[in-house]
Amino acid sequence: MSEFGAFRPPPDILPEAAATRGRAGRAGRGRPAPGRPGESRWRRPGFVRLLGVVLLVLLWVYIAFINENVPGITEVLAFLWTELSGGSHGGMVLRGEFWPPLLDSLQRYAIGLIIGIPMGVALGLLVGASSVARGLLNDTTLALLGLPTVVWAFLAFLWFGLTDSGPIIAVVLTVVPFVAVNVSAGVRSIDRGLVEMSRSFRVPWPRLTGTLLLGGTLPSACTGIRLAFTAGWNSLLIVEWFGATSGVGWRARFWYDALRYPGFVAWVLVYVVLIVLLDRLMLRPLERRAFRWSERPVLVAR
Amino acid sequence: MSAVPSVAPDAISQLSAQELRRSVWRRWGLRSTVVIGWVVFVGVWYLFSSFLGQALLPPLHTVVNRAWELITEGGFGSNLISSVTRLVGGFLLALVAGTGVGLLIAYNDWWRNLLQGPLQLIISLPTISLAVMTLILFGISPLGPVLMTMLVAIPYITMNVAQGITGVDRKLIVMSEAFGRTRRQIVKDILVPSSILSTLGGARLAFAVAWRMELLAEVFASSQGIGFQIRRSFESYDTQAMLAWTVLFVAVMLLFENFVLRRIDRWAGRWRMQDWGANP
Known part of the structure; x- marks a missing residue:
């Protein structure tokens, strides 16, 4: 499988608990009889999920307690509030800044994605459809995909210095291979028989492209784009950490260098919240939409 | 297994010989594109390194x-x-x-x-x-x-x-x-x-x-x-x-x-x- 399509995303939703619910199910943990009144709340999924998050927060509190370097949760939230409200950060003349770095980064991120995704799609279509292009570009793209992000970040910094282009180029370089790999896998997954059939039935090519190529490629392309969003954000942060004078990565580093760890952790929270929101509100629904056709049984539809 | 065509044995062997030759050619053609891809990659590297300078991208x-x-x-x-x-x-x-x-x-x-x-x-x-x-x-x-x-x-x-x-x-x-x-x-x-x-x-x-x-x-x-x-x-x-x-x-x-x-x-x-x- 030394070829395009080797990159699969992690399954985003944990699978339902074992299908082996029959007698074999008892090979696992004991499953008490359902419907026992006293226990029902402890088994409600929403409650248990919340419990997981609460335990995570408790773990944080515990680590902050035993390690004096780790800021506590209240410190971090207070710091975040100062950043947000533009208040003063204590003795120095430092004022809170939240929107300028965030908007700077989002702008770079957006430009990088707008350049990178179409490039990746084009490259992926080319490599997926033509075996000559595949031979020419497959290995080299994979080699570039293999390069760790931090090295791209260093190179972008060396080449472009402290400008906006460094982070943008790094985003582009991360996004292109991710999208290309998945788009080409999508193209190659299209059933050859369907193509042949459409040819024999003389389906006009606009419709062939629209229905078959687009429909067949879309799910895997969407997965690639979703992965690219995460990876691009990741590399943007790395580049901004090492070589930028604005942006969220720079801000986190600023507080880290000033030994104000609450500031650093506050910004990490912002990173996580941002990428999770983006994923949940925009990318997942899109992906589900793209996958919809493949789940509907064709013969019984409507 | 694909269906066996109903033609004379001679024709089959001729056909498969022809197809074999063609597939060999195709395979070598595809292999050569991989080599060409790498050659182009190296060429682009040299081009960029002359463009950016040795310090930024050494040859x-x-x-x-x-x-x-x-x-x-x-x-x-x-x-x-x-x-x-x-x-x-x-x-x-x-x-x-x-x-x-x-x-x-x-x-x-x-x-x-x-x-x-x-x-x-x-x-x-x-x-x-x-x-x-x-x-x-x-x-x-x-x-x-x-x-x-x-x-x-x-x-x-x-x-x-x-x-x-x-x-x-x-x-x-x-x-x-x-x-x-x-x-x-x-x-x-x-x-x-x-x-x-x-x-x-x-x-x-x-x-x-x-x-x-x-x-x-x-x-x-x-x-x-x-x-x-x-x-x-x-x-x-x-x-x-x-x-x-x-x-x-x-x-x-x-x-x-x-x-x-x-x-x-x-x-x-x-x-x-x-x-x-x-x-x-």
Whole structure:
């Protein structure tokens, strides 16, 4: 499988608990009889999920307690509030800044994605459809995909210095291979028989492209784009950490260098919240939409 | 097997000879495109290096020379060993922990719901913040990179183990029980073989994530290893050395992923090939 399509995303939703619910199910943990009144709340999924998050927060509190370097949760939230409200950060003349770095980064991120995704799609279509292009570009793209992000970040910094282009180029370089790999896998997954059939039935090519190529490629392309969003954000942060004078990565580093760890952790929270929101509100629904056709049984539809 | 055409034997042999020749040509044509692709890649590299200047992107041959120097006298071996030791340590820990958690999740809804949040958090934490946290939590020590490598690898292994177990054909298990097989037999002959492919897929993905994390953790919180060397060359603006370290390490990792791990995959998936013919 030394070829395009080797990159699969992690399954985003944990699978339902074992299908082996029959007698074999008892090979696992004991499953008490359902419907026992006293226990029902402890088994409600929403409650248990919340419990997981609460335990995570408790773990944080515990680590902050035993390690004096780790800021506590209240410190971090207070710091975040100062950043947000533009208040003063204590003795120095430092004022809170939240929107300028965030908007700077989002702008770079957006430009990088707008350049990178179409490039990746084009490259992926080319490599997926033509075996000559595949031979020419497959290995080299994979080699570039293999390069760790931090090295791209260093190179972008060396080449472009402290400008906006460094982070943008790094985003582009991360996004292109991710999208290309998945788009080409999508193209190659299209059933050859369907193509042949459409040819024999003389389906006009606009419709062939629209229905078959687009429909067949879309799910895997969407997965690639979703992965690219995460990876691009990741590399943007790395580049901004090492070589930028604005942006969220720079801000986190600023507080880290000033030994104000609450500031650093506050910004990490912002990173996580941002990428999770983006994923949940925009990318997942899109992906589900793209996958919809493949789940509907064709013969019984409507 | 494709249908046998109903023509005279002579014609068949002629036809297949022709097709053979054509397919040989096609194969060599495709192989040559790969070579051409690499030649173009190298050409683009030289073009860029003349465009950006030697300091920013040294020409390929100087990087190769430098890499050779690093191997023979620059301490590549010792740095590689220290990086790989941590990587393998973290990865093995993750394999054990991830498999355990995966089994737990596969058989128990309660644990699945409990761990969903934490696992999602680990996946969505940017690697840079993990690397910096390593430094804050553990300072410059070998322990930090090992633990971070383990941490990032766990979700991938967990999810794939759980998926593998969940995907086992229930009917096979029910049937085995009906025929009075022991639990040990069921585990050994059904559960393990049918979930191992998904598990190994997860392990491969986890490995790809793990070595990148390990490298980044070394960039921040280490005083030896390849990551540290990359950072040192970056800080002294020695692009040549930086690229040489990178290329060497990435080559080792990709070779490992593509040959060793893939071979293990094929070995574990043997039963599939034998039983039902070549399933794609």
